[in-house]
Amino acid sequence: MGMMRHQLDRHAPASNTRKAASSSTAHPQTRSSRQRVTFSMISPVLLLPPEITSIIFGNCLPSGHRYPSPLNAPLLLTQICRQWREFCLDTPNLWSSIAMADGCGAGCVQLLKQWLSRARNRPLTIAIVLDA
Known part of the structure; x- marks a missing residue:
């Protein structure tokens, strides 16, 4: 009991x-x-000013080449709760860098289009990693 x-x-x-x-x-x-x-x-972090939350979320991004992965930010952050998802999708800086492997297929093209649309008009860093 x-x-x-x-x-x-x-x-x-x-x-x-x-x-x-x-x-x-x-x-x-x-x-x-x-x-x-x-x-x-x-989610107390969302009570902070958006600029501060954006910096905090930006510090969660992996360093180096950013291959899209649900185990890393920003995709990981979109899975926490609806409010975090909405915030991340409305924060173009989180989506302004991406790395893709050469020959990854049609699924990667769709993912790249979606990623870049989330970056909106931000300057982009795109790395295409070629097999040696």
Whole structure:
């Protein structure tokens, strides 16, 4: 019984957070305020000014040639939560550098197009690595 109570207590804060976020009976201003508090608990980095968050996320980028990988930023950051995904997709500096291997195929072309569209009008660094 003690173990079960421990498990319930451990999940209570998450349950309360979900309740606060989904409360549809609250006054719109109260609901908005609750959502801000909820998001700050889930992702406090997004409460920072966008310029600061952009610098923090930029420091997560791998150094050297940036091959697209879901295990590295920026793709990794887009998988954390919806708010991080939206922020990353709206931050062109995160997408301004890419490396591709020679002969990677049609899937790479589509990925490259998508990556470059996210970079918008930022100066680009593109590395094409040729097999020796």
